[in-house]
Amino acid sequence: MTGWVAVALDVGSAMTRLALSGPGGAPVVASRPTPGTGLAVFLSKLLEAGRAKAPGAISGMTVTVPEAWLDGTAEGVRAYERLRRTVLEELGWPRVTWLGQAACVAAEALHRGPARRPDAGPVLVCDLGARTVGAALCDTGGRTLRVTSVAVAEGGGTAFDTAVAASYTGPPPAAGFSALFDGARTRHGRRAAVVLPRAWTHPRYREAPVYRIGDTDITAGTLITAFSSTAATLKDVVARALSGAAPPATIAVAGRFGVFPLVSRVLLDELSPPEPPLVLGPAAAVRGALRIASGGLSVAEPARPAVTLPLYRIKHGLMEVREVPLDPSADFAVQDGYPMLVEVTGTTAPFDVRVDGRDVTVRPPDLPPGPYRVGLRPSHARPGVLVLAPAAGGEPCHCPIDPPMDREAR
Template sequence: MTAALDVGSATTRILSGSSRTVFPTPPPDELIAALAGALAARGPVVCAVPDHWRDDGEGLARQERLHGTLQRLGSAALVGRFAAVAAEAAMRHGPGAYLVCDAGAAGAGAGLCEVAGESIRLVDARYEPAAGGAAFAEAVAPGRGAPFAEAAAARADRVRELMAMARGNPRYRAARVLAFSGTELTAGSLLDAFAPVAALLTGMLAELAGAAARRPGASPRTVLTGGFAEFPAVADALPDADRLGPHAAVHGAARLAAGLFREAPLPETTLPVHRLAGGRPQQARVRLPGEPGRFASMNGRELLLCHQYAGAFDDRAVPLDSAMTLDGGTLPVEVGGRPASCRTGALPPGAYRIGLRASTRGPAVALFPPDPRAPAVRVPLEGPAS
């Protein structure tokens, strides 16, 4: 049985069969023990990851490390959270366009997804750390964000009622809503602190709704999920959103694991390699794998891109028959058999594994240095030359 995971910045959710387990996300070095203890048996896992991880080198490296950690439990696949939430929404409402608002502790994101049959494509996305629960809690109660979050969750009905009353009538702004750790908060103070968060949330969704209006098809359905979405003011700021609850991503990951849906595939991307072998010219087209944990390979070994580098990789000497050098800061990739622009810019010296990875702004070539803690280098694909 394939287990579905959603490892969030604050909360980890596991769905294995009909059993759902929820616990605070532990530090990275304790994650494998926590997961192994929560799962009934080791086996394949599908894990939803934040889509914004895929947009920069730090996030790409973090994604690879998480994949390596999960591989210790069994075979592992990673899917984007927006696609996972869209899968759960499509199970309830059918195919179509979905505007996903994922409000979490570390930040909030919005993603425009199109569901056609089994395929889910992320069209565009936004992410705002300042719109997350942690940033809001710090703004409300500096240095006491955790006790505020606990108090707000325990008295959610009171928070919702008094904030709504103060929004409609200024006389209620002075009403005391919460008291914790020697701190008292009024309805007015919560409204004032949440106003910039609401502006960020509605702004992200408005941008993507505008993008959706320029595409064919019906207007997207807005859906809301994430742990911070349980704070009453989040849903109140998005009155037209369908509330999927905080577990939508892990349930959607289970739909993807079951084969009911799949993320739209990345384009077939290859790297033409020209070299001398036995004194004779040799040409090959090496496929760039798009899955975390997989990299371009040649002659049974990973193909390494060497830039101003002569040394070892993972304590091994770099084999000359599985290395290539960077020429003029450009990788000669082909997308669908046609040359595409792929400029690496100022690449630090080193030897890099090469892969293709998804991102919210389209597929990109990703270069991974030997140290798994070091940021990857994301090189956007600008599309085939016309």
């Protein structure tokens, strides 16, 4: 008998990573570039390849969600919905738990860092991916993790690569600059780790070559200049995540671009932690998600406002109001055990939801008439994003919910 296998999935814009609890407790991690199309087939084959190394019945699956998808914008929730539809409907994977990446990285930091004891205190997670830079403050009291604040901005590895490519003055590489630049970083990683922090502090070292592509050297100064906008973004999201609080003793750095040597240098300069940041690498989120799925830690839902949808009907000649709760952990709202449907009869008029007992007007675009399922997707920047999905199938409509305003501010 092979036993039960926990599975964790992290679908990033550049790479997709799958982790399974392998024999003897050692995780099996598989990574592949994320395809532009055919995600369902791709994930199915990736899971098949992973289960060849970690056979057994799947006990459950944990899927990490980038914090950028939880920013409360329609674009973010559309990306979230595409993955949910792929996993739940196209693949039909059962028992799926959805977690934000920050909590998963914090779980990995507690396991691998010197602060692995249960009373380690808060962890500041800095996640630098291909397209975004994020920071999150995580409370790690006891065996439970809770994300208390999040800040995300555009930036990251792709912006840095573009800036370096624009400064390259050598002959055009036949294989393309990106491939050669990746190879140079792999070959000269140790040199970069020594030269770049020194050049960051002492400008006289900025002419020192770091990477060599063909016959052309890329100097420390060129790399520092290309990194400057990402450094500013990192400082900004960290300041917003801390929101005036003192920085915690433990700082965890994750993401594809988090391994760049100057990321830790910026955090050391800005926050002066007692220990250097833990550089966990691009697979930190999926490894942490697997630890959570295996029962080592649990994640508490962040404190969110209560969102309800008031439904009106005439009963015995009187107007009756019933407030149906919208739960961001559920796919769609239910009423008396059945999916709740809202009938759209023509041009969609604004309607109210209630946020912590206060009316907030939502203005969806014009929708085709018919019944719609109603759901709520989580957001760290607003009460949530309302989802109106045609009951007969089709693309859902996403409506960000604004925070309630004080009467004096209206």
